[in-house]
Amino acid sequence: MVNVIQLLPDSIANQIAAGEVVQRPASVVKELLENSVDAKAKSVQVIIREAGRNLIQIVDDGVGMTETDARMSFERHATSKIRSSDDLFRIRTMGFRGEALASIAAVSQIEMRTRRADDELGTLIRIEGSDIRAQEAVSCLPGTNLLIKNLFFNVPARRNFLKSNSVEMRHILDEFQRVALANPEVAFSLFHNDQEIYNLPAGKLSRRIIDMFGKSYREQLNYCDEQTPYVTVRGYIGKPESAKKARNEQFFFVNNRYIKHNYLHHAVVGAYEGTLPEGSHPFYVLFIDIDPSHIDINIHPTKTEIKFDDERSVYAIMMAAVRKAVGVYNLAPSLDFDSDVNFLSGGRAGFDKASSVESKADLPRPITPSWATGGSTAPTTQPKTERTALRSESLDKAAGKSFDVPKKPSVNNWQALFESVAEKPESAPAEQVPGDWLGPAKPAPVSSEPVEAEPVTLGSRANQIQDDAPVVVEDENIVQVQNRYLLATIKSGVMLIDQRRAYERILYDQFHSALTKRNGVSQQLLFPKTVTLTPVDFQLALDLQDDLTNLGFQFDELGQSTFIIRGVPTLTTGENEEELFANLLAQLRADTGRLKLDRVEALARSLARRSAARHTARLSLTERKALVNQLFASSNPSYTPTGEPVTTVLTLDKIAGLFR
Template identity: 45%
Template sequence: MADVIQLLPDSIANQIAAGEVVQRPASVVKELLENSIDAGARNITLIVREGGKSLIQVIDDGIGMSETDARLCFERHATSKIRTADDLFNIRTMGFRGEALASIAAVAEVELKTRRTIDEVGTEVNISASELVSQQPIACQAGTQISIKNLFFNVPARRKFLKSDSVELKHIISEFQRVSLAYPEVAFTLNHNGNDLYKLPPSGLKQRIVGLFGKNINQHLIDISTQTSIVKLGGYIGKPECAKKSAGEQFFFVNGRFMKNPFLHKAIMNAYDRLLPSGAYPSYFIYFDIDPQSIDVNIHPTKTEIKFEDERMIWQILHAAVRESLGKFSVTPSIDFDTPGFDIPYLPKNAPITFPSIDIDPTYNPFDEQPKGAPTHKSGGNKQSVTGWEQLFGDMPEEPNPVQTRIETFESEGMKATTSDTSNRFYQLKGKYILTNVKSGLMIIDQKRAHERILYEQYMAGMQSNTNIKQKELFPKTIELLPADYELLISNADELAKFGMEISNLNHNTISVNSLPASSSVTDPAKLIENLLAIMNENHALPFSDAKHRIALSMAKASAIGYGKVLSNFEMQEIVDKLFACSEPNITPDGKKIIDILELDEIERRLK
């Protein structure tokens, strides 16, 4: 029987390694930027085309490479940082595995130009799918310029699963932000399709945060700093009022390396306990400086997870530091027992009770000249008769009985019932659910999800017949966005217009909102854009193959009534009627349950 075990060729082994290291264009960006940082670059330029699918180019002014190193860096396990196994536990540099460039070269066309300052000429290396195409001397500037072209050109199955340009660009921007936040003293530039999205000069940490996330964040940053024998901690956290509905501005860095850590994230969320609304995420930029021997950064292929020797102690230190900063800047409520209170007048036990009195002049006429020193009268225990007042109301209709026109409400255990003259069919619970009795028991309807289903079908039907109604803005709202959000909206502007939202591109990451969908419950353009972006960023992989379905669902979610909105009986009736006129009233377009029925038998069983 023939042997079945054999050694893989290097080209196949590199492609397998690429599956772990190179997942999408953003993975390439991360590796190349980290290499530039390790090379001591002070100016780094990232150029991207079509979301990184056709070109990723990084230009730096680092130390460069010799002719031999330029060729050897594409070999597997080639590294400049590791000499012995002990070095793995004393790492302060970024790239050290020695397989990133080999993996990238296995699934792309790579062009490398590099020169050291001590060399008169540089070296150019061209590699395609792990095969060396050419190597020759070349005149170039000091540093390194590397271009990755046609990523996954030889692995069609991998390229097919790449997302749209806007989604891939969003991931690239995330990697760019992580590296540039870790090294604010380095100048960074990000250019996409010929437009500079970021141009960041060397600066301090706070200026770098403002440069990446906009001027508005500047006034919401709170300094955090503490130093212990275990870890040195610093950075900034955001005030609770600037918390956002979607995550995206949460960053941990350990010794200059970005890290994901849900356990430490929970420490910060606990520190913000009772300061944030439900579902909101605070911004934070936390930097840990810790002994490299007490951490392990080599537990994940992308090196975004780090294992701490004493993670629980780090949790306690971080939690205490965040609470201290929130209290220091008077963000958390506090009680000051030294503050004098207001005086409460002393009332003797048997003192007579008298009605308070005010000075009035019943003969005062604002159209007559009021003589000085006009007499005033006191109203209180002594009542004075004023005649002629009936003439003021002679032409007014008789006021109806207030009991007949009053809208009666019933509140008990968070249940609100709104009663009109004609019906009493619906109740609202906690500003979230619509309750109504049916033959089999009690029907419970999620009001927000119901409205999402109604709007979704309205948008889809209106788009097919080109009848979506829009409300023109009298004064178009100008909104400045983050680069990733700006690119996402502009790339979907044509689809959004079909649903009634018209936006204009003013360049420089700025848009103008010219009209909104008439059916939207959100009338503030800035608020609607914020809701829409949060949903589009969270649901970029919605289960729809057609873009119009994704946009329709995003618009419906952003425009639907929110939880906590008190509805009248008429509004509840309208939602229920429109819901059951939909083709799928039971579930939302993304598959969430809208209606449930609490059976009468279950109610009776609970009351036994």
């Protein structure tokens, strides 16, 4: 019987190992940057051509290697860090010039020049596909200079699976950012196709964050520090007003190694409780220093996920550290104990009447129902009883700021709030219908014949919808609950509609149609806006320029990492153009998986989600009907593009069961 099991040649074994270590050009950049940091380099230069397909060059001024070490670094299982099995659980460095170099050399053409500061000559080694082509002494600068050419030249299948240059370059920028943030004491620079992307001098962590993300972060950073015998947490957190919709500027480092940890992210967000808008994510760069014996870094091939032996303690310390920073820097909203919150029931002592209107433009506007004035609908100047004042105040809280009037509110002459509605010259007052219970009050009728009033409507995107869609509800009266949900009666019971998700479905269909048909309508800006992006988002915008133009965006490149915006889609008018553009790119970058599958789909979903987030306003009855009509005229009224339910039905049986 012939034996069938044999040892693999080193070249094939190295290619198999490279499949785990070298997934794309960004993997090479990550490994070589970590090697340079471990070599105690003070300055590291990265040169990229064609997003790493043709050239990746890493130049550092580290300690360099001897001729023997340079040759051994390309052998399999070669390391300068591990001497015994116990060392596997005490690793504090990023990597070693062994396993990674062997894998990279198996799938590329690599050239290395290295010299120690004490040596007169350095060493040159050339390798192609694990085959050593040259080894000789050369004159070179102290440190190490690595050139990786034609990545995957001998594995064409892997090369064909690489994405576009812009996508691959974004991955390289992500890895570069993580290593640069973890090592602010090292100077880093990055060049792509002879264009400088980053030039980061050595300095403090705060300086590194500002140099990397922009000067706007200067006023948003707050130091976080908590030291315990078990773990130390340090770093910077951002103020709540700087939070963004996309989760792409959150960095955790454990013993200076970048990790992803949803459990710890939950702790940070929990510390911001009550200060962040719904769906927003804070900025943070947090370092965790812990004894390596308390963590396991080998649960993931790329070591971006780790496991703590006591995750609950780390969670509690992380939340306490961030919460302490929030309190120390007064990020949380504070109560003003000098103001009288009961001003609606009779004013407050010492109130300055001269500045009551100009300085208090945002005061709540009181609305008095007919039952609170003894049955009369006309305003009264009689002082209220304590019970009536409490009932009126509770209604004010429920109403909020949903009733807009053209006059500024005043606590001394609140009857003037109703003049614009009750004193219309040539039209009858608006009729109050049961579904629009916050409409204007109805005065005593002057005639027994019914009069159709012109409804008071508020500005909303739903006013632009078509009326030719079929109405699916039985009753035309649609009730709005807390500016978030709509209730409509159907044959089988009651239908609940999530207002924000309904807008998301409608806007998605419109954006997807504009991208597919390339007929997006643009609203020109009277004053063009300038937006400065991170290098990662700048590359993404260049890659998506045609698709963004089809949506309705009109923008031109204005220097490094800067665009000038001349037009935005008509469906997004009224928003902050700079924030809309920057947040859309950030959300797309965070959604890279879907972007790779279908760019049009990802772009339409991201912009619809971004635009629908603000559609939680009070709607008139006409707007509610129009919103429901357009929802059920959409491609899938039951679910959002991401699969979240838009509607749910309470059948008569379910309703009856609630009373049993």
